[in-house]
Amino acid sequence: MITIKKIAQESSIGIVVYHYPAATNVELSPELIGELSEIDGIVGVKNTTDQEHTCKVIALTKDNEEFSVLTGFEHLILPTLAVGGHGATGIVHNLVPKEIVQMYDLFTKERDIAGAIAVNQKLLSLYDYVEAEPVPGPVKAGLDMLGIKGGSVRDPLVPASEELKQQMKQALSELGYEVETV
Structure with a gap:
């Protein structure tokens, strides 16, 4: 063995x-x-x-x-x-890698705890959304919104619901991203 x-x-x-x-x-x-x-x-x-x-x-x-x-x-x-x-x-790293790296650098390199917390707080709703429904549906929808081909969800998994897509679209827009309707 x-x-x-x-x-x-x-x-x-x-x-x-x-x-x-x-x-x-x-x-x-x-x-x-x-x-x-x-x-x-x-x-x-x-x-x-x-x-x-x-x-x-x-x-x-x-x-x-x-x-x-x-x-x-x-x-x-x-x-x-x-x-x-x-x-x-x-999972969220696929959608907002710049923000994740920024938060990491603020905390580990710049020792700016308050800055890292501020970035984290901006991301809280997105953390919830990417896991609100079966993975990988939400992250694929988020990638599509950002203009990156997320691809189809394979059976038996399901794509993100329209309600969740709207919530994610709002969260990504609030972070400054131009989002497309999917």
Whole structure:
């Protein structure tokens, strides 16, 4: 049987552990993630779970400069950075990458906490909208609104509702984007 160590050793790229219990129905303890962080070739975790779990993972891996803790929840980007996490990977990044980078830079490079909070507050409704209906419908609709071909949603998933599209259109317009009707 192939072990995770063997896979990590044989991989030509770094491995990021995907920890999203709500989607996978598998809960990895902070201690297990800590153990995985010590394996050469495992470079991080996308920890899409509550902030308490994320804080414990950060505490267990903080001394490992080769390992990054990322949140998968947009609402937890700033709290994760504040407790020593390294960043985020999520859905909204596809729609407003400039704002996400701006918020990250304000917090991590410029140490402008108030500025980062202000950007985050502008994005709060969009965080909700991209997950208000089954993914990836909302983000595909948002991309279409921005003039980027989002593509069709494959069965059995459904496209974003007209009501949600209107809410997203309003949120993107308030952020200064020119949006197209989809």
